[in-house]
Amino acid sequence: MSITVSEGLFRLDTAESTYLFQKTAFGHLESLHYGRKIPVGDPESLRFKRELTHGSAVIYDEQADPVYCLDDIPLEWSGVGKGDFRTPPIEIRMPDGSFTCDFLLDSYRVESGAPKMETLPQSTGGEAQTLIVTMKDAVFPVYLDLYYTVYEAENVITRRAVLRNEAKEPVLLREMMSYSLDLCDRSYTVTTLSTAWIREAQVIERPLKAGTIVNESIGHSQHSGNPALALAACGATENDGDVYGFNLIYSGNHRTTVELSAAGLVRVTGGVNPHCFLWELKQGERFETPEAVLTYSCRGKNGMSQNFHAFVQNRVVRGDWQKQERPILINDWEACFFQFRQNSLLRLARQGKKLGCELFVLDDGWFGARNTDTAGLGDYTVNPKKLPNGLEGLGERVNRLGMRFGLWFEPENVNDDSDLYRAHPDWAIQRPNRAPSLGRHQKILDLTRKEVRDYIVENVSKILDTCPIAYVKWDMNRKVSDFTDGAFLHRYVIGYYEVLSRIFRPRPQILLEGCASGGGRFDLGQLCFAQQIWASDDTDPIERLKIQGGLSLFYPVSTMGAHVSLAPHQQTLRNTPLSTRFAVAAFGAFGLELDPKDLTPIERKSLKGMLNTYRKIRKTCQFGRFSRIETGDPHIVQWQAQSEKQTVVLRVKTLAPAAQWNDVVEVRGLDPEKTYALRQVESPLFVSGFGTLLKHILPVTIRSYSHLLLAVNKHFRMDDYRESYRASGAQLMAGIRLHRSFIGTGYSDKMHMQGDYSSMLLIITEE
Ligand code: DGJ
Numbered sequence: 013m014s015i016t017v018s019e020g021l022f023r024l025d026t027a028e029s030t031y032l033f034q035k036t037a038f039g040h041l042e043s044l045h046y047g048r049k050i051p052v053g054d055p056e057s058l059r060f061k062r063e064l065t066h067g068s069a070v071i072y073d074e075q076a077d078p079v080y081c082l083d084d085i086p087l088e089w090s091g092v093g094k095g096d097f098r099t100p101p102i103e104i105r106m107p108d109g110s111f112t113c114d115f116l117l118d119s120y121r122v123e124s125g126a127p128k129m130e131t132l133p134q135s136t137g138g139e140a141q142t143l144i145v146t147m148k149d150a151v152f153p154v155y156l157d158l159y160y161t162v163y164e165a166e167n168v169i170t171r172r173a174v175l176r177n178e179a180k181e182p183v184l185l186r187e188m189m190s191y192s193l194d195l196c197d198r199s200y201t202v203t204t205l206s207t208a209w210i211r212e213a214q215v216i217e218r219p220l221k222a223g224t225i226v227n228e229s230i231g232h233s234q235h236s237g238n239p240a241l242a243l244a245a246c247g248a249t250e251n252d253g254d255v256y257g258f259n260l261i262y263s264g265n266h267r268t269t270v271e272l273s274a275a276g277l278v279r280v281t282g283g284v285n286p287h288c289f290l291w292e293l294k295q296g297e298r299f300e301t302p303e304a305v306l307t308y309s310c311r312g313k314n315g316m317s318q319n320f321h322a323f324v325q326n327r328v329v330r331g332d333w334q335k336q337e338r339p340i341l342i343n344d345w346e347a348c349f350f351q352f353r354q355n356s357l358l359r360l361a362r363q364g365k366k367l368g369c370e371l372f373v374l375d376d377g378w379f380g381a382r383n384t385d386t387a388g389l390g391d392y393t394v395n396p397k398k399l400p401n402g403l404e405g406l407g408e409r410v411n412r413l414g415m416r417f418g419l420w421f422e423p424e425n426v427n428d429d430s431d432l433y434r435a436h437p438d439w440a441i442q443r444p445n446r447a448p449s450l451g452r453h454q455k456i457l458d459l460t461r462k463e464v465r466d467y468i469v470e471n472v473s474k475i476l477d478t479c480p481i482a483y484v485k486w487d488m489n490r491k492v493s494d495f496t497d498g499a500f501l502h503r504y505v506i507g508y509y510e511v512l513s514r515i516f517r518p519r520p521q522i523l524l525e526g527c528a529s530g531g532g533r534f535d536l537g538q539l540c541f542a543q544q545i546w547a548s549d550d551t552d553p554i555e556r557l558k559i560q561g562g563l564s565l566f567y568p569v570s571t572m573g574a575h576v577s578l579a580p581h582q583q584t585l586r587n588t589p590l591s592t593r594f595a596v597a598a599f600g601a602f603g604l605e606l607d608p609k610d611l612t613p614i615e616r617k618s619l620k621g622m623l624n625t626y627r628k629i630r631k632t633c634q635f636g637r638f639s640r641i642e643t644g645d646p647h648i649v650q651w652q653a654q655s656e657k658q659t660v661v662l663r664v665k666t667l668a669p670a671a672q673w674n675d676v677v678e679v680r681g682l683d684p685e686k687t688y689a690l691r692q693v694e695s696p697l698f699v700s701g702f703g704t705l706l707k708h709i710l711p712v713t714i715r716s717y718s719h720l721l722l723a724v725n726k727h728f729r730m731d732d733y734r735e736s737y738r739a740s741g742a743q744l745m746a747g748i749r750l751h752r753s754f755i756g757t758g759y760s761d762k763m764h765m766q767g768d769y770s771s772m773l774l775i776i777t778e779e
Contacts, residue, residue, distance in 0.1 A: 014162040015122050015141045021055065022120070022143065024160055026167040029308040031160070032058065033088050038072065038080065039116030041088035041145065041158075043194045047254060048310050060085065066275075070095035084275045086194030089147065089158060089173070091115050099224060099269045101173070101192035101281045107152050107181035115147035115156050126161045126170070131506045133513075133540035134261055134303045135161065135170055135327040153178035158191075161303075166323040170261075172303045173283075177293040185291040189267075189283035190260065190304040197276045198254065199246035202227075203313075205238040205562045210550035210583050212531035213238060213562035220272050228267035228285050231492035231501060232528075233535040239266040240535075240566035243280070248312055250642050251680075255309050255316040258282055259566055261328065262302035263537035264505035265498070289498030305536065313565065314639045321568035321638060328536050329571065331520040333543040337630050338523070338570065338601040339416060340368060340623060341483070345375035346577055347607035350383050354399050358409055363608040365413050367616065368623030371483055372410045373418035373603075378403065380430060385489075386453045389425045390432030392471040407480040418483030418523075419475070423468040424508070425454040425490060432467075439464050442494045451490025452529075459507030460500060469514045476519060486512075486542065488528040505537070512541040525573055525601070534563065539571055544601040546573040551605055552581040553588050553596035554666055554769055557649045560600060561640060569653065570634040574600025576619070578610055590615055591695040591732075592771040594622040595662050598633050599651055602626060612726040618696040625693050629775060632658045641678060654681050659688075659776040668753075668767045675750040675764075679776065682741030686778055690744060693773040695732035697765055700725035709759045733762050735774065744776065 016023045020035035032044040032055055044058040062079045065071070069081040072095055082096035090096045092103060093112030106113055121144050126137030142161040148154070157174040171191035177183050200220040204227040205213040212235050218225055220243070229237035239262065245254040258280060260266050265285035272278050283301050293299055305323065309315030325335065342364030344357060361372040378395060382388030394402050401409070407417040426433050426440055433440065433455075440455035442448040448455060457464050475481070495501055516524055526533060526542035530549035538545055548559045551574075560572055574597040580587045597603070608616055626633075636653035643650050647667040653660050663677055682688060699706060703716030714721050733751050737744070750772075753764045766772070 013141075014164045015143045015160075017120060017122070017143070022145070023052070024143065024162045024169055025049065026162060026164045026169065028167050028310065031169055035117050036080075036085070037077065040082070040085070041117060041147075043086040043088055046193065046195065046256075046306075047308050083273070086196075086277055087192065088145075089115055089156065089192050091149075098273050098277070098279045099271045099281055100187070101189040101283070102156075102175075103186035103286070104154070104175070104188070105184040105186065106149070106154065107179045107183060111186075113154070114150040116150055118146045118148040118155065120145045127159065129172075129300055129303070131300055132262065132302050133509055133537055135163070135305070135323070136330060137161070138327070154183060163323060163327060166326060167309065167319040168305055168307045168323045168327075170303045170305050172301050174298050174300045175293065176298045177295055180295055182292050182294045185289070185293060185299055187286035187289060188291070188299060188301055189281045190301040191282060191306070193280045193306065195256070195278045195280070197272055197278050200243040200270070200278060202270050203242040203244065203565065205240060205565070206236055208235050209529050209532065210548060211555070211559075212534070212548045212550075213559045215558070215562045215565070220270055220278065222272050222274070224269050224271040226267060226269050228265070228287075230265045230285060230287050232505065233263050233266060233533050233537070234491065235529070235532045237266070238534060238566075239268065239282075241268045241270070241282070242313065242316060242565060243270065243278070244313060250314050250640050251312040253310070253312050255313050257307045257316040257320055257566065259305045259320070259536055260302050261305065261536040261540060262505070263508065263533055263535050265501055284502055285498065287498050289502070291499045291502070302537070317565050318637060318639075320566050324536065324539060324568050325570065325635065328539045329543050330540065331516070331522075331524070331543060333523045335635065337634060338544060339370040339483070340626065341371040341373050341418065341603035342369040343373040343375055343575065343603055343605050346582070346605045348377075350377040352377065352398060354401060354406055357406065358413075360607060361410050361413055361415060364604060365415055367604070367608060367620045368627070369415065369604060371416040371418055373420065373483060373485060374406065375420040375485065376422070376487070378419070387427050387429035389422055389427040389454050390430040390457070392475065403475060403479040411480050416482035417480055418485065419479070419481050420485040420487060421472055422487040422489060423472055423511070424457055424459065424488050426457050427454050441492065446494065449493040451493070454490055456490065456492055458504075459511060460503040465507055465511050468511050472515050476515070476522065481522065483523040483525065485525045485527055485546070488533060490529075509537070509541075516541050527573075531559065531563075534567065539567075544571050544573050547600065550583050551575050551577040551593070551597070552584045552586050553592045553664070554586060555584060556596045557664060557666065560596065561649065561651070564638060564640065564651070568635075569599050569638055570601060572600040573603065575603040575605035577605040586769070588769040589695075589771070590618060590698075591622070591773075592664060592769050594619070594626075595693070595771045595773045596664065598626055598629065598660075598773070599653065599662060601634065602630065612698075614696075614725070614727050614729050615698065618694070618729060621694055629658065629660045631655060632660050636660070637681070639680060641680065643678070650677070652680060657778045661774040661776065662771065663774075664769070664771040665766055666769065668770065671755050673752045673755050675753060676747040677750060677772070677774070678747050679744050682745055682776070683778075684740065684742035684745065686741050688739065688741060688744060688776050688778055690735065690737045690739070690748070690774055690776045692734040692736065693775060694734065695770075695772065697730040697732055698725055699728060699730060730765075732766070732770075733764055735772075738779075
């Protein structure tokens with residue numbers, strides 16, 4: 013049993029964690045423990061003692077208990093105005109017009125699975141168990157249901173709250189979070205993912221000092237604030253120590269607060285952002301919050317990540333593609349942008365096929381007057397000049413090449429220059445008395461309106477049912493403006509989920525990739541519908557190490573769209589080796605974002621070889637047990653993915669130091685007793701990159717600008733030395749001493765020419 017209740021003590025157990033709370037004499041719920049698994053026993057040592065209180069304490073009921081001060085007690089939920097001055101999870105104007113509220117235990121029940129939510133997507137339940145604790149305000153018939161769903165194997169407890177108004181008078185919600193969790197202070201470091209377009213998911217670490225750290229976004233979950241957050245106790249590393257993780261199954265605007273109070277307690281609250289939020293609840297109405305996902309690991313950040321990865325793969329992502337290896341795709345966006353014709357697309361598809369791609373994706377620009385980003389959004393009529401045989405004709409031709417066909421949509425937005433906007437200007441979100449604010453020249457359609465949702469569902473569904481479409485990329489390229497209030501933003505998200513449900517639930521065979529100007533809406537709400545999300549428009553592998561590495565804290569590799577593009581890179585101008593672009597994208601839902609005709613023949617041949625290798629490691633990379641390996645060197649990033657018989661190790665040198673000729677690679681998680689074969693994936697070196705340095709290994713001098721060098725570069729390559737060993741797991745885990753790196757003292761074909769941005773991909777197979 014993962015949930016047990018006895019004498020007011022509530023106990024939730026996962027495989028590696030225990031969560032305990034107990035009713036106090038007044039009926040509040042006192043948190044006793046969330047963390048390391050502990051056996052059943054007397055919890056007295058887990059309770060804060062209350063012999064006396066501090067000088068500025070507000071006493072809850074002085075006559076009944078002169079030292080009972082809510083500010084000093086770790087609580088499962090807290091009200092307002094009764095002496096707890098920490099961040100409240102709720103702000104509600106009660107029937108008497110005041111914000112004072114005080115929720116006390118009323119009843120509880122345990123259900124199997126996860127009780128169905130009415131408005132929002134949720135985890136899938138299955139063999140989980142749910143504890144529902146009902147609390148009632150001390151004065152008014154206003155009820156609060158706290159849901160705790162326990163996923164034992166994944167080490168996850170999800171929490172959410174529902175407010176029910178049984179009072180005759182309406183109540184007004186100003187703020188209603190999904191959970192509130194109080195922990196003891198352990199000198200935590202708070203980790204969040206933040207920043208901007210093409211720089212998504214950067215890891216931000218802040219020590220928690222007295223006061224509050226806020227992680228939030230406005231509108232929907234955004235580049236500038238992913239809803240996920242981690243708390244690492246003092247001393248925790250990638251592999252050791254206590255780490256808590258928090259996320260939300262929600263794509264709307266969110267807020268998570270972490271507060272360290274004077275009493276040495278840490279309160280975490282998370283849920284819908286209270287920004288401009290006003291929600292009236294009449295008698296008999298209920299408000300449900302998004303489901304929050306909590307995990308704890310004593311195995312460091314990797315332990316936390318692995319819990320989240322298993323949970324997302326097993327309980328969040330669904331549909332036929334839930335656990336299927338993602339097809340290798342070629343997307344036409346960076347190859348063509350808006351300029352294409354059927355023939356050019358088919359040429360691209362054919363070339364992709366030759367390289368080993370399995371899916372061709374037609375991105376933006378196929379409909380209406382969409383020849384730039386200033387027109388066409390909102391319309392669904394195919395551009396007959398570009399696609400004389402329509403989408404159906406293109407799809408069939410792509411299928412005949414032996415590839416699946418995928419299509420881009422951006423259904424939530426509208427350009428003024430579109431037939432839809434001319435017909436229904438009132439469908440766009442704008443205020444009647446103010447000039448609208450545009451983003452990427454477009455407005456957002458009001459998904460709170462049924463006729464707007466119907467329009468999208470009908471048009472997208474019609475295309476999906478008449479064309480052979482196996483994959484959809486659902487884009488959303490602007491932030492919300494001109495909204496009325498936070499309640500509208502929440503209703504928009506509910507409308508958005510309804511649209512996704514109506515389109516994709518009946519078509520589970522479609523692989524859906526979410527996208528919002530890159531990784532602007534990378535969240536668990538999306539992942540209840542989309543099996544993968546485009547992680548960023550930035551495909552520079554060195555930037556992707558940060559983006560995918562950051563995302564890997566909370567999301568599995570299978571969910572991250574990652575493509576190989578051209579170098580120098582279009583946003584960073586960085587010139588990275590093809591092998592590194594490939595190796596980093598291999599830790600993702602892999603694809604190509606380039607025109608193969610911009611590669612030399614030998615680059616194409618090399619890429620084809622890499623894609624061939626990828627098919628042999630893709631399952632491990634996408635669904636294996638993923639870990640970030642600490643290297644101790646800020647310029648060496650190492651990841652590892654492990655399936656039953658195979659381990660894939662990626663090692664990237666972001667900056668190559670001079671005179672470092674001995675390198676050691678550490679591998680983890682092998683069986684010490686078993687024997688393994690290790691081989692390094694090919695790492696081609698294209699000769700033009702060496703310029704006149706070639707004179708050191710050739711009998712003649714070739715100028716870096718000579719035609720000869722360019723001609724040679726087209727057809728010939730050198731190869732970095734490829735490591736290969738057969739050894740026990742114990743020996744490999746003792747550190748693999750690599751062949752020497754080039755440091756300018758000579759050349760041998762048994763050395764690594766590992767300069768800046770170079771990488772090494774190792775495949776270790778159990779024999
Ligand atoms: C933004 C996406 O992130 C890109 O991949 C591409 O689909 C463009 N939108 C198309 O407009």
